[in-house]
Amino acid sequence: MTHIGIEPGRLQFSWISSAEATKFVDVVKDVTDAIRALGPNTHFVKTLPKVA
Amino acid sequence: MIDYTQKIREIAARLLKEGTVDMVIGFRKGTVPMMNEPCFIRKPEEADRLVWDSHCGINLANYLYDRKEKIGVVAKGCDSRNIVTHIVENKIKREQVHVIGVPCTGMADKRRIGALSEKDGEIREVSEKEGRITVKGDSFTKTFEKKEVLQDNCTTCLHRNPVIHDEMIAEPVEEQTGIDPFEDVKRIEALSPEEKRAYFQGLVADCIRCYACRNACPLCYCPTCFVDESRPQWVGKSIDPTDTMTFHFLRAYHCAGRCTDCGACERACPVGIRVRQFTKKLNKDCVELFDWEAGLTLDERPPLDTYRPQDPNDFIK
Ligand code: SF4
Ligand code: SF4
Numbered sequence: 292m293t294h295i296g297i298e299p300g301r302l303q304f305s306w307i308s309s310a311e312a313t314k315f316v317d318v319v320k321d322v323t324d325a326i327r328a329l330g331p332n333t334h335f336v337k338t339l340p341k342v343a
Numbered sequence: 344m345i346d347y348t349q350k351i352r353e354i355a356a357r358l359l360k361e362g363t364v365d366m367v368i369g370f371r372k373g374t375v376p377m378m379n380e381p382c383f384i385r386k387p388e389e390a391d392r393l394v395w396d397s398h399c400g401i402n403l404a405n406y407l408y409d410r411k412e413k414i415g416v417v418a419k420g421c422d423s424r425n426i427v428t429h430i431v432e433n434k435i436k437r438e439q440v441h442v443i444g445v446p447c448t449g450m451a452d453k454r455r456i457g458a459l460s461e462k463d464g465e466i467r468e469v470s471e472k473e474g475r476i477t478v479k480g481d482s483f484t485k486t487f488e489k490k491e492v493l494q495d496n497c498t499t500c501l502h503r504n505p506v507i508h509d510e511m512i513a514e515p516v517e518e519q520t521g522i523d524p525f526e527d528v529k530r531i532e533a534l535s536p537e538e539k540r541a542y543f544q545g546l547v548a549d550c551i552r553c554y555a556c557r558n559a560c561p562l563c564y565c566p567t568c569f570v571d572e573s574r575p576q577w578v579g580k581s582i583d584p585t586d587t588m589t590f591h592f593l594r595a596y597h598c599a600g601r602c603t604d605c606g607a608c609e610r611a612c613p614v615g616i617r618v619r620q621f622t623k624k625l626n627k628d629c630v631e632l633f634d635w636e637a638g639l640t641l642d643e644r645p646p647l648d649t650y651r652p653q654d655p656n657d658f659i660k
Contacts, residue, residue: 294531294624295592296540304659318660334540337585 296334300325347395347445350512351417354443356390358415364441365412368403369393376469376478377453381406393417396471397489400450402607404561408434416440419447421496421605423505424638425561428601431641434564444508446516449489449497450606451476454615456492460485496606496619499524506639524604525627527620543588543621549614550587552580556618557594559611562601569593595621600629600647603638 292302303325305318355367370393371382377398383406384390395417403416404425418426423442429435456478460466463483470477477486499522504515523529531542554570557563569577570590578593579586595602595618602622609619629635632655633646646654 292592293536294539295543295588295621296536296538298536306659321660335585335588337579337583 298329301329301332347512348393351393351395351443351445352390354510354512355384355393355415356387358441358443359384359387359390363413364415367393367415367417367443368406369417369443370395370399370401370403373398376466377451377456395445397449397451397476398453398469400494400606400610401559402561402605404429405559405607407440407561408564410435410439414440415443417443417445418505418508419445419450420500420502420504420506421447421603423507424502424603425605427507427638427641428562428603428645431638431645432601437641441510442505442508444505444511446505446511446513447497447500447503448474448516449493449500449503451489451492452494453610456487459487459492494606494610495617496604496609498522499526500604502636502639507641525623525630528623528627531620531624543591544584546620547587547591547616548584550582550591550616551614552582552587552590553613555611555613556608556616559607560598561605561607562598563594569597591618591621594618595625598622599625600633600635600645601637602626603636 293299303322307315307318351369355369358364358367365385367384367390369382369384370379372394373380379394379396379398379401381401381403382392384393399419402422402425403418404422407414407416407426408429416422416426423444426435426440426442430437456476457466460478460480460483463485464480466478466480468479471489474489475486476489476492477484501518501522501524503518505511531539534542554568557568557570570580578589602625604619604623604626606619609617612618626636629637629646635646637645
């Protein structure tokens with residue numbers, strides 16, 4: 292995905308077991324922070340025409 | 344090349360006469376120059392329709408699966424690798440195919456030749472002799488060195504000789520060495536995200552979503568392709584740039600670890616989109632991460648359907 296131009300860091304992978312609640316929370320926090328830093332995604336977004 | 348044609352006809356006639364196979368799939372001359380078409384031969388006396396020259400770029404592995412009869416198939420290096428992939432993916436049994444191996448020296452790029460003779464007019468006839476291709480139109484004749492008008496994928500092909508065969512029509516040809524098949528991919532890798540985006544958006548800008556690239560690819564055999572589904576609809580069907588891009592990278596992902604870089608997709612595209620730029624990145628990743636090139640062996644599972652402890656996984660946090 293980064294090869295076609297998604298910024299590095301916008302796509303992340305984690306492996307979290309259903310028993311790892313704290314890891315889940317940490318990962319969600321980290322990912323949210325990292326993506327906030329990158330700003331809203333403006334690429335590969337499809338804008339549909341507004342229909343009244 | 345003429346001897347290749349002769350040899351293929353002889354073999355096809357013999358296989359059908361002896362009953363080794365029920366059908367032979369090869370090429371016949373196309374109705375337009377430089378566009379040979381797949382041809383299904385069922386009777387020995389029809390074998391004379393078969394031909395071989397530098398315009399047999401279509402991948403015949405695409406016609407093999409979901410069939411009952413025993414099939415003889417004419418196969419170049421890349422075709423044979425797609426046959427291996429079919430066998431590995433249980434689309435056909437090894438015993439069901441009789442591979443007639445053709446050592447290949449590359450296929451001609453009809454688009455390149457067309458562009459080089461554009462000013463002269465329409466090409467009506469094509470012939471070939473000793474590594475040279477001659478095209479004729481109403482008021483011109485032009486000759487090209489075949490080396491200079493090869494399909495892009497053939498210039499970097501490392502497996503010109505069939506990897507499996509039941510018989511070969513000629514001695515193996517020398518393999519190309521000292522070439523880096525991934526030079527173009529590396530150039531893109533060096534770009535910034537913005538440049539990459541611009542490059543790929545530009546690449547597919549003319550795509551009309553006809554799916555000829557998918558249809559030409561032997562890997563694309565799903566009964567209903569994700570692009571054709573409407574419940575659920577996985578990808579938008581318009582030519583909105585995001586929809587088109589989504590189609591292209593998903594198509595490539597579906598070929599990950601399976602693509603042989605045969606070039607059939609690119610050849611089929613009516614608007615000349617270099618769709619292999621997507622699959623080649625994944626091919627390169629497969630070589631680097633899994634030491635894998637598709638379709639070289641019947642004895643190993645492809646990297647995407649097997650787990651090895653040493654598989655790289657640092658991308659998972
Ligand atoms: S994606 Fe293209 S190059 Fe790869 S196997 Fe399919 S047709 Fe051949
Ligand atoms: S063959 Fe060409 S125009 Fe048709 S869907 Fe593929 S890339 Fe697009």
